[in-house]
Amino acid sequence: MTKKALPVATVLVAVLILWYAAAVWLNAPQAEALMDPDQPHGLWAVAQACWSMDRPVLPAPDQIASALIYSVFGFPLSSPRNLLLQAGYTAETTVIGLFFGLILGILLAIGIVHIRTLDRSVMPWVIASQTVPVLAIAPMLVVALGAMGVTGLVPKAAIVAYLTFFPVTVGMVKGFRTPDPLQLDLMHTYSAGEMTIFAKLRWPSAMAFLFPSLKVAVALAVTGAIVAEMPTGAQVGLGARLLAGSYYGQTMMMWSALVMASLLALAGLLAVTLLERGVILLRGGRL
Amino acid sequence: MNGSATGESRAGAQWMMAAAGLLFCTLSRISLRNFGNLPWITAGVALVLVLAGLSLFARGNDRADGMASPVLFGLLMLWLWEMLVVGLHVPFVILPPPSAIALAIGHHLPMLWADFVQTVLHAVLAGYAMGCGSGFLLALAIDRSPFLQRGLTPLGNLISALPIIGIAPIMVMWFGFGWQSKAAVVVLMTVFPMLVNTRAGLASTDAMERDLMQTYAAGYWQTLRHLRLPVAMPMIFNALKLNATLALIGAVVAEFFGTPTRGMGFRISTEAARMNLDIVWATIVVAAVTGCAAFVLIAAIERVVTFWHPSIRGARRS
């Protein structure tokens, strides 16, 4: 951990410095246009102007941070302008979709491992479905379900579930198949049934595969939730804020929604990692 | 599995089952218009027959059996979709039947082609090449600096997990409505998975192989060329496959934020708003076929380049 801390910090500082430099480079034309042409101004004044514009091409990191803080603490939590509330909507979609995607993915994996017909006929399609840009279906699904009178959370969660079931299925099929023939033979010498083998052997060995799949799924889920919020039907969530920011040219709105979305994904990753640590602890130090 | 006699009779039975099942599928679709309960009876028979054929195919072991199962399953799903949508009078705006989607593809071929050119041939190809290329070069560039590796690799991993797609509106603001802004999104989405995978691949030589190169007094570039790059190839191809899907998603979603009046993402969002669901589905079919074709192409190149890898050797032998 400590071995990584210094290099990571160095890279981050370098990124920040480059960011400020890029902000000057990209914003300078507009910033100079806004400044009083009669007053002589030095390079530092131009830089400062570049870092504090209302609608910069590239906002400075501290601008994004203060915009983020303002959009979280500047409004009551019930106000739709509060970014935390919007992030809450997105998080709700993510979690519910992830939950159903997880259940669906695990059930499908159990079926594929135990029923040969399913393995042979469905597995190729599951793999093929990975190559299809499923996210493109999002706006259509929202519209279609909206036509049926289903609006709000359900279509968005459905998109997230559809996106997340895949890595879970693939990971769990691999996991359920990790027990080697020797271990399976051992279970057979105990005349254990499929149910027992599943509970005592397959499920525990699949744990090592569940968490990596879950991490991929979380990343996909947040992306899916945001894209699902982008079609015109949706009014809430970080995706809607991104879209609104893009319509009205509100740079800061877009950047703060983007950063908030990243924080949400990081929080999800952190939650899965903590869960993983917990399970590792329960199992005496390893998965 | 069984004796050859039973094996042969099973082979005959599965093809007959499948053929009869598909025949009943056709009959039930034709009779769907106005024949009372007849379609549902034939549909029931068809379903039983196809499923029986499927399970028979799944028990076989040769290549034809392996191909037949998923193909049959795909046909069955298409047919079920058609039957349920038409039979249950599902409104067109919710889910058009596959036949309508096929018709839409036929009618709008030039438009779909123009969208394909805009999105795939311009934005995706340019972005994919630049993203994968710069990820690979970046991985090589930091190869000799353990410090930069320790700093960039965890960050690359983290960024790969972020919803980078959200940067699409900003890229559209920067680079305009043309395909360049979509390519920029694709670059950002693909560069980090490539960086992380190439790094992991370059690091995956084992100690004995490194010792071997040292006993030959091999230099850095020689070790890279003869040992580390070939070892890294499977991981690099993993990234290429993953990035193909990411690139399509990135380009399509970026078009939701503004585009000239063509492109697959533009088509999906505008036609969905106009309730022309058949065109939307036709575009999705194009996207799906593109995604699959890219995957198959990359997998084919991978088989040639990494023919020696156990996963490909094993698949060849069976």
Next chain:
Amino acid sequence: MDASNPLAGAAVVAENLSIRFGTGDAATLALSDIDLTIGQGDFVSLIGPSGCGKTTLLRAIADLVQPSSGLLRVNGMTPEAARLARAYGYVFQAPALLPWRSVARNVTLPLEIAGMGRAERQAEAERNLALVGLADFARKFPWQLSGGMQQRVSIARALSFKPSLLLMDEPFGALDEITRDGLNLHLHELWASSGLTGVFVTHSIPEAVFLSTHIVVMSLRPGRVVEVIESALPRLRRLEDRETPEFLALSHRVRAALYDGHGHG
């Protein structure tokens, strides 16, 4: 140990050689005060319990680990100079063949790295593959060969630089008894007909006795040389010789020395 012929420059000389891994309290002494001379044309086996440092000694000769103190010379050079001069061939515990190169191209790899021309490389590869009896398998890939054949390829590869010194680290440890016998005979004939110097790490007493002119028995923690046993067996041997009283007596002596060394540890 080649006292009878002091004019011949020794292949390997170690004086007061010690190797330590780690630093401070965590440091372990892998080799302690090794004094050893290996003459040109000798075949020397290093034998001892697991962890006695025999592989470490071999790796030090090959410049894969650095001595902590003492002196080590290979053909009169430092190990690094010997490595850069490509003075030795090294055979690992596993074949370590590159799976994306054909058998012939695996054998030519060291020459390619050394910058030799294509035609020359190919001739060399053919010669070396013929030496290990695999001339017909040049176009195959390593994973299409049995384990014993793969290890023979790696020996052919180690002969690429035409080294005067062949270093082998338990090359036949993972093979079955019958394959192992065959390869032992093959290696023995190769050595006897070529004038190579061999340094061979092994766990197996019969293998060490069969192949060696000198057997270096080592002990555990810290690794040190217990005894250097010179073989009185004739230079050229056959597999059947393993049943002779002389062979068995020598085996017994090696075993006794091994147990002796164990007592110290």
